[in-house]
Amino acid sequence: MRMSRVGLLSLSLVTLFALGCSGDAGPQGPAGQPGEEGPSADPSISAITPGKAFISRRADVTISGFNTSWTDGASIDFGPGITIVEKKIASPTAIVATIEIDASAAVGPRDVNVTEGDTKVTYAGAFSLDAPLEVSFQGTQAQGSILVGTAKQRDLSTPFDLTYTGDGFFTPIVYTNLAVSGSAGVSGGVDDAQLYGADLTVFTDVTAAAGTADITLASGLPGEEILSPAKGSLQIEARQPTALTPAMILTSTIDQPFATVLYQYTPTSAGKVITVEALADSPDASPRFAVLPASGKFADLITFAAAPTVEAGADPIYFIYWDNTGTSGYSINVSVTEIVPAETEPNNTCGEAQQVASLPAELEAFKLSDKDDQDWLVIDAVEADVGKVIHVVTSPGEAQTDTVVEVLGSDCTTSLGGESEDSDYHEDFTSDPIPAPGKYFIKVTNSTYGYSGALYNVSITIE
Structure with a gap:
């Protein structure tokens, strides 16, 4: 039987391959690249879930381990400010911890440590605290x-x-x-x-x-x-107050919404009353001052008013300018005025009433020293005043001094129109007509709504 050319070629290749395999071994090839290192068998923490929490809170955190054998003897440490309230060994490789995070704990990442016996495992930066x-x-x-x-x-x-x-x-x-x-x-x-x-x-x-x-x-x-x-x-930021001095005008710029300017007034002598005022060059501005005593603490706030009037003792007083409308981009001129009180004490009863020298009278810096204090003034009406009325207006002073006004006859008991309505802090009261010449008394007392301020001014006219 005749073999095809393809068959002869295949037979020849097989024969050559068989003959080649029977030769000597060749030289050894170069060493291959080293492979990746396999996992360590040492115990470790593999995960913290959840990985963050808020300060001033309680949270349940699961700590997962690798090749660990945790028991009830394991102790957990999340760092300062975190207390372990409860721990549960879910398995040799899992702990569920209930933690209490103090409000003072530092925010940011922190290490988690689990120690059992001589073995301590740490997951660096695995847990983070944030502010809520x-x-x-x-x-x-x-x-x-x-x-x-x-x-x-x-x-x-x-x-x-x-x-x-x-x-x-x-x-x-x-x-x-x-x-x-x-x-x-x-x-x-x-x-x-x-x-x-x-x-x-x-x-x-x-x-x-x-x-x-x-x-x-x-x-x-x-x-x-x-x-x-x-x-x-x-x-x-640290800042020094600007000194307020009588007869000086201080200019400041309000360059951002709700900006403040800090001033300080140091009394030149005791027994004075001062008024601080700010004039703004913007019609939208609403000038106000928070007034603090020498302590400089808002817990001791004296008043918050547009043009506060306060008694000056021997200690400094702080004035904080603040526009609560948020208007900005304007300037203010701030000045302080010292007032000598017009009141003469004692004037707490009809018999001690302070004589008003002449009318009309504008009397500044009277004071209701407590809820039971009374201020009595006396005026003289002449024949030409008969049939006219006595007009009494009280004003700040302190914005929340809540006054009540009454005009009484020469016997100190007959009322000319009763007490003022007390519909607001300050009164605008007109008496009944004057029935005869003589002395008439003006009594100023504190409102029954409560004692909320001391200083006031009083204006008296016969009309």
Whole structure:
């Protein structure tokens, strides 16, 4: 049988291959590249779940291990400010820990350590703390200032308690279960609130330390509050007050919304009353001063008024200019006026009434020293005054000095028209007509609504 050419070729190749395999072995080839190192058999922490939490909260955290043999003897450490409330050994390679995170705990990453016997395993930077509250500010972040803040609750599991009193019309709205606190010298209040946000007013004392400060918003019933801190949210700059001197006008620029300017008045002598006033070159401005005593603390606030009038003792007084409308881009001229009080004490009864020398009379810096104090004045009416009326107007003084006025006859008991209506803090009272010449008494007392201010001015005319 004749073999095909293809068959002969295949047979020849097989024969050659067989003959080649019977030769000597060739030289050894080069070594290959080393492979990746296999997993270590040493115990380790492989995961932390969840990997972060908020300060001032409690959280359940699962620690997963590799090649571990954890038992009830294992101890856990999350670093300063975190307390292990409870731990559960779910398996030799898993621990569930309930942790309590203090409000003072530092934010940022931290190591997690598990120790059992002589074996300690660490997962570096595996767990992170964050602040649950975020606060941004408008205004001057400095000593002796007032700031407008916007707070955002980042912990969505903790909405704010919106319980409030008041109606916003006749009585102010007060969020009874929300409170603002801060580092030493920092305080505040809640103006408006939503479930996860709030509008704040924050105060920094003149004596507050310069540097980073915290703000904390507490929510809940007294004794059950949940704290939401905003760590380092406020940067307080050091500043020196500008001295106020009588007969001088100081010019300042309000260059940003809710900016403040800090002034200080040092009395030249005791027994004076001073008025501080700011004139703005913008029709939209609303000049106001917060007045603080020598302590420089808002907790000791004397008054908040457009042109405050206060008694000057021997100690300095601080005046903080603040326009609560947020108007900016204007200048103010600030001046202080010293007033010698027109009142002569004692004048607490009809028999001690202070004689008014002449009419019309403009008498400044009278004082109701407490809720029971009375100021009596006496005027003389002549024949030509019969049939006319006695017009008495009280004015600030202090904006919230709440006066009541009555005009009495020469017997100190017969009333010419009864007491004034007491419909506002200050009175504009007109008596019944004068029935005869003689002495007439003007009695100024404190309102029954409560004692809220001391200083007032009084104007007396016969019309």
